[in-house]
Amino acid sequence: MKLPTNGLSKDEVVARMEAHRRTDADWRGGKTFSLIYNAGADVTEVLDEAARMFLHTNALSFSAFPSLRRFEAEILAISADLFGAPDAAGSLTSGGTESICMAVKTARDLARAERPSVTRPQMIVPATIHPAFHKAAHYFDVQAVVVPVGPDFRVPPEAVRAALTDDTVMIVGSAPCFPFGVIDPIPELAAIAAERGILMHVDACVGGYFLPFLERLGEAVPPWDFRVPGVTSISADVHKYGFASKGASVVLYRSRELRRKQFFAYVDWPGGLYASPAMAGSRGGAPIAGAWAVLNFLGERGFVELARRTMATTRRILDGVRAIPGLSVMGAPSMSIFAFTSQTLDIYGIGELLEGGGWRIDRQQLPPSLHLMVSPAHEAVAGKFLEDLAAAARSVEGRPPANEGMAAMYGMLATLPDRSAVSRVVLDFLDSFDRI
Numbered sequence: 001m002k003l004p005t006n007g008l009s010k011d012e013v014v015a016r017m018e019a020h021r022r023t024d025a026d027w028r029g030g031k032t033f034s035l036i037y038n039a040g041a042d043v044t045e046v047l048d049e050a051a052r053m054f055l056h057t058n059a060l061s062f063s064a065f066p067s068l069r070r071f072e073a074e075i076l077a078i079s080a081d082l083f084g085a086p087d088a089a090g091s092l093t094s095g096g097t098e099s100i101c102m103a104v105k106t107a108r109d110l111a112r113a114e115r116p117s118v119t120r121p122q123m124i125v126p127a128t129i130h131p132a133f134h135k136a137a138h139y140f141d142v143q144a145v146v147v148p149v150g151p152d153f154r155v156p157p158e159a160v161r162a163a164l165t166d167d168t169v170m171i172v173g174s175a176p177c178f179p180f181g182v183i184d185p186i187p188e189l190a191a192i193a194a195e196r197g198i199l200m201h202v203d204a205c206v207g208g209y210f211l212p213f214l215e216r217l218g219e220a221v222p223p224w225d226f227r228v229p230g231v232t233s234i235s236a237d238v239h240k241y242g243f244a245s246k247g248a249s250v251v252l253y254r255s256r257e258l259r260r261k262q263f264f265a266y267v268d269w270p271g272g273l274y275a276s277p278a279m280a281g282s283r284g285g286a287p288i289a290g291a292w293a294v295l296n297f298l299g300e301r302g303f304v305e306l307a308r309r310t311m312a313t314t315r316r317i318l319d320g321v322r323a324i325p326g327l328s329v330m331g332a333p334s335m336s337i338f339a340f341t342s343q344t345l346d347i348y349g350i351g352e353l354l355e356g357g358g359w360r361i362d363r364q365q366l367p368p369s370l371h372l373m374v375s376p377a378h379e380a381v382a383g384k385f386l387e388d389l390a391a392a393a394r395s396v397e398g399r400p401p402a403n404e405g406m407a408a409m410y411g412m413l414a415t416l417p418d419r420s421a422v423s424r425v426v427l428d429f430l431d432s433f434d435r436i
């Protein structure tokens with residue numbers, strides 16, 4: 001494909017974009033159960049306005065855009081306060097993956113500086129940890145030591161203790177994990193880390209801007225934040241339950257000294273002195289302004305109210321799922337994310353029928369399950385979702401597992417000899433995305 005010789009008119013460009021997005025997920029209608037965290041039209045309008053005002057700015061230079069410096073500093077200070085350590089120091093990043101990569105790099109660089117005997121640093125992660133930790137391990141040459149989770153889908157602290165070696169530099173837990181929405185036993189894990197003098201990272205990418213408000217509602221929230229002794233860093237995404245648009249996450253460290261290990265500077269470049277806190281160089285200002293705008297627009301009361309509505313909707317959906325013969329919820333979810341499975345029904349077949357009805361719902365594996373992440377906007381569609389789910393469950397009754405679509409793909413992958421063969425299929429799929 002070549003760049004068009006003559007540019008199109010603005011109307012034509014817009015018309016084509018409209019046409020291309022016609023088949024995109026209907027997130028405004030509450031049909032997506034992950035990817036977009038929809039807090040309603042008023043929040044969306046605030047985000048639109050922030051994007052309009054700050055789209056053409058660059059946070060690479062805070063001297064050129066002091067507004068962005070201010071927004072970033074305030075987002076970090078608010079987050080540090082919410083997570084129980086007002087003096088914590090952090091960075092704003094493009095998303096959970098970048099925050100996690102930075103926490104892993106920081107652990108590696110601290111070990112390089114203080115523990116020269118460690119040549120290949122290791123971090124201990126639960127099997128349910130987000131793959132961003134494996135990506136970070138791959139990028140930064142840290143070994144991820146995976147510990148299986150227990151029947152409650154939480155990592156057993158004693159298994160973590162047993163996995164410690166002289167090369168362990170960090171223990172990681174989730175608050176909560178993506179697949180099952182349960183919070184790992186953070187106080188026990190942090191105590192092990194403190195005892196060994198190593199770091200403890202809590203991945204609160206999904207829970208960071210939800211759990212504090214659940215706690216204010218008087219709900220029982222297991223301890224997970226900086227109030228737990230031994231927790232040294234936290235990742236939390238403003239672009240998830242902070243309801244900001246994509247491109248905003250924070251990584252926070254208990255001390256400024258620890259954060260210094262994250263930074264990068266190069267001072268011998270003819271182009272001038274260069275320093276940046278995290279992975280990116282140039283950074284668009286729109287997500288930063290959006291994150292600041294939504295925190296200030298909602299305020300504590302707004303977030304508490306959204307958490308209340310989201311939990312009420314979650315409980316309604318949980319009850320509805322449990323009432324459908326053959327379906328069961330996995331574990332005891334700590335907030336508004338959960339998975340459900342079936343011993344008797346073709347769960348992927350149910351997922352495909354739901355997708356046929358316009359719902360976007362994640363399939364999980366090991367074991368097969370469907371995954372829901374509830375947003376305030378699901379309040380209006382929970383009843384319809386449960387009706388469609390019950391109908392889908394009824395229509396797969398007595399049917400053998402589907403032999404087409406996702407079930408077939410997972411079935412085919414299960415027959416491959418090893419995980420690297422599965423990985424090749426997935427990478428080939430990724431390779432195909434640039435075909436027009």
Ligand SMILES: Cc1ncc(COP(=O)(O)O)c(C=O)c1O
Nearest residue numbers: 095096097130132177178205206
């Ligand atoms: C628990 C957890 N950690 C990390 C991430 C990665 O976040 P991102 O997709 O913003 O990179 C996610 C994303 O869903 C998550 O649920």
